[in-house]
Amino acid sequence: ELKVEQNPLFLSMQEGKNYTIYCNYSTTSDRLYWYRQDPGKSLESLFVLLSNGAVKQEGRLMASLDTKARLSTLHITAAVHDLSATYFCAPYLRNDMRFGAGTRLTVKP
């Protein structure tokens, strides 16, 4: 069974600072997703990473994938309050998709 470890679980940042969220998974996967969830809402897709070395960037968020290390990172650059949310990574293998525990990010002024 695909197992996912995400850390940190809670992250409180000052606006303007940088930080990285880590996602480790237990077995080879076809691809890896990053999602954002606001309170009471469903999931918003951020990135899908398909191959080793893949890097994608959207605004202040950048995601990368190292399939050999079974590690993905979500880097936040110069955080702003609007980024406050819970972020989930989710490796996908065939018909199996598992979510990390989530990182609850709070960006403070």
Next chain:
Amino acid sequence: GAVVSQHPSRVICKSGTSVKIECRSLDFQATTMFWYRQFPKQSLMLMATSNEGSKATYEQGVEKDKFLINHASLTLSTLTVTSAHPEDSSFYICSARRRGGRSGANVLTFGAGSRLTVL
């Protein structure tokens, strides 16, 4: 883009009654749909995977007689919580895998979720 409609978004019911949640892919055919459950401030837990025209595959610990899943067509899957109890109160989210999606495309689309409260 691919859209998944999930209804109802909120439902309150009495203990012992059954509740049906629908998940529809509006503009694509979904060969596979996933049902997740999320407790407050926790991650999503996969409950079951349903393929069109066949029986759902349930995760360990999920009671198939309590959580009935039907995937009768390529655009509709339903989750029925039978004889609901307060401990079934949760946020239920479906996602649909697009049939014939391009490799590299974002193949899973999530519904908006259904918040179930059992009194």
